[in-house]
Amino acid sequence: DTAVSQTPKYLVTQMGNDKSIKCEQNLGHDTMYWYKQDSKKFLKIMFSYNNKELIINETVPNRFSPKSPDKAHLNLHINSLELGDSAVYFCASSQDASSGELFFGEGSRLTVL
């Protein structure tokens, strides 16, 4: 069974559209994350939730809205997509908020045309 799974794996869409990426973890972890990886492989934290509570909210446009219905799920909704949003988005989880041992999903490659 996949520990951290995210869907869809690939997403191609037009500028201005709204899209969502879903993430689920079956590890029983308390903390989940969204990371953005750009074309140069640089990874940047976007959001983190601990037991459904937002604990990290880095400088991200408010077009990006995370939602955690329960501690096993963390979804990412993006409004009014722009060309610069094209990237690979990784979901991850950890036992708790202080753990540096993250378990990553395989990524969702978003291409905005």
Place this chain on the structure above:
Amino acid sequence: AQSVTQLDSHVSVSEGTPVLLRCNYSSSYSPSLFWYVQHPNKGLQLLLKYTSAATLVKGINGFEAEFKKSETSFHLTKPSAHMSDAAEYFCVVSYTGRRALTFGSGTRLQVQP
């Protein structure tokens, strides 16, 4: 500012020869340090971690890293490279009191037959 620097963006070795991937961190506080590996089109996987116990840390797949406080370094090594080691490697630092991990810019390891 708290940061981590990977000194080489690209390293190329021959199969069977040693691997050295270099990482330096800023030393404001006692850090926890990690190396993650990302194979093509995959999520990141933890290779090893240092959390103030033994300074020489052994990880998966024959990798190890040594924490050197005097040099503020945490270089990753492997005695003999295998073709399957070809991937992107990230040095990551976590500081006490700061929840978000700081990722290095990555080192792409190429293994030649």
